Amino acid sequence: GRSVHQIQSGQVIVDLNSVVKELVENSLDAGATSIEVRFKNNGLDAIEVQDNGSGISPDDYDTIALKHYTSKLATYDDLTSLQTFGFRGEALSSLCALSKLHIVTARASDGPKGTKLDFEQSGKLKGTSVVAAKQGTTVVVETLFHNLPVRRKELEKTVKREYNKVLQLLNAYACISVGVKFSVSNQVPKGKKTVAFATNSNPNTKENIANVFGTKTLVGLTPLDLRFEMDPSNRPGATQSARNWSTQEDAGSREVRIVGHMSRPVVGEGRQTSDRQMFFVNARPCSLPQVAKAFNEVYKSYNYTQSAFIFADIKLDTNAYDVNVSPDKREILLHDQTALLESLQDKLVELFEGQNQ
Ligand code: ADP
Ligand code: MG
Numbered sequence: 001g002r003s004v005h006q007i008q009s010g011q012v013i014v015d016l017n018s019v020v021k022e023l024v025e026n027s028l029d030a031g032a033t034s035i036e037v038r039f040k041n042n043g044l045d046a047i048e049v050q051d052n053g054s055g056i057s058p059d060d061y062d063t064i065a066l067k068h069y070t071s072k073l074a075t076y077d078d079l080t081s082l083q084t085f086g087f088r089g090e091a092l093s094s095l096c097a098l099s100k101l102h103i104v105t106a107r108a109s110d111g112p113k114g115t116k117l118d119f120e121q122s123g124k125l126k127g128t129s130v131v132a133a134k135q136g137t138t139v140v141v142e143t144l145f146h147n148l149p150v151r152r153k154e155l156e157k158t159v160k161r162e163y164n165k166v167l168q169l170l171n172a173y174a175c176i177s178v179g180v181k182f183s184v185s186n187q188v189p190k191g192k193k194t195v196a197f198a199t200n201s202n203p204n205t206k207e208n209i210a211n212v213f214g215t216k217t218l219v220g221l222t223p224l225d226l227r228f229e230m231d232p233s234n235r236p237g238a239t240q241s242a243r244n245w246s247t248q249e250d251a252g253s254r255e256v257r258i259v260g261h262m263s264r265p266v267v268g269e270g271r272q273t274s275d276r277q278m279f280f281v282n283a284r285p286c287s288l289p290q291v292a293k294a295f296n297e298v299y300k301s302y303n304y305t306q307s308a309f310i311f312a313d314i315k316l317d318t319n320a321y322d323v324n325v326s327p328d329k330r331e332i333l334l335h336d337q338t339a340l341l342e343s344l345q346d347k348l349v350e351l352f353e354g355q356n357q
Contacts, residue, residue, distance in 0.1 A: 020169060
């Protein structure tokens, strides 16, 4: 039967997407400037994430995959402070419970040698061996859900769609991560290895977008830069969540800045597809269906015929939202979403008016 550990692990690792998200975020947290994601058989056989980050200290080998072990501290003090993605120490532990996982890691001081770490299902270190390796860390996740037959079957059935969802997520990380090279490939059995996309170590998001989606994509784009302050939460019709938030001592600022790139709102020129809409909160890719809807409604009101390209990073006070509403941290709760959406639409209309003159 299933262990409690397996069941709990299922909350962090629900699908291919969450595996890739957790591993890529770990690489970014480790300061990587190069991240290579390799799928074998769309991820069914293996998912490998290789980075050139800090590597793992030998002191941590024993604990790294244990539940709730983390070497990171979260600080929420101010908007500009750099935050790590991880802080709960659940990903590696969960992956040990749900797949066959091993790690190869090397630090700068290790020379051309690295260490391969093997783990038990519980996350306990099983053994180490010396291997050739460059600085950084490679995490290899084989046969995800091998010990959960029903979920394995489900994954086998849906893997093509899952793989495409993962690519969208990776597009988002690659576009937002300035100065980080991404390469994503897939090796299907008896087939050729296909490179999904590769970016350079670009100095800005625009060049990342060109690498991911092709330089042609840039032709229809215009910079997005909006600044506004959300209406006060004592306005009529404000939600309870907004009111609760605003009365907190540490509610923080109501200022919003949204930067990025988007399709020019020229009638009839839409030729993008909806998988090219990416939203971020303080550079964290997340799904914000209401924000997407707000953008798309404005495009529609301009008779923009097809769905627009949107790359929008919403810079907010870290106290203005909560990332911990869903276990995979993809969904974000904006404490005063209504206020944000209203100002956003007004500002977008202003911007579009300016551009259509
Ligand atoms: P969290 O990211 O919340 O700390 P994880 O289970 O994702 O928890 O990772 C556990 C620990 O393993 C991290 O705190 C970090 O010390 C280490 N680690 C994981 N992946 C990497 C990596 N790619 N490079 C360096 N260290 C890593
Ligand atoms: Mg992590």
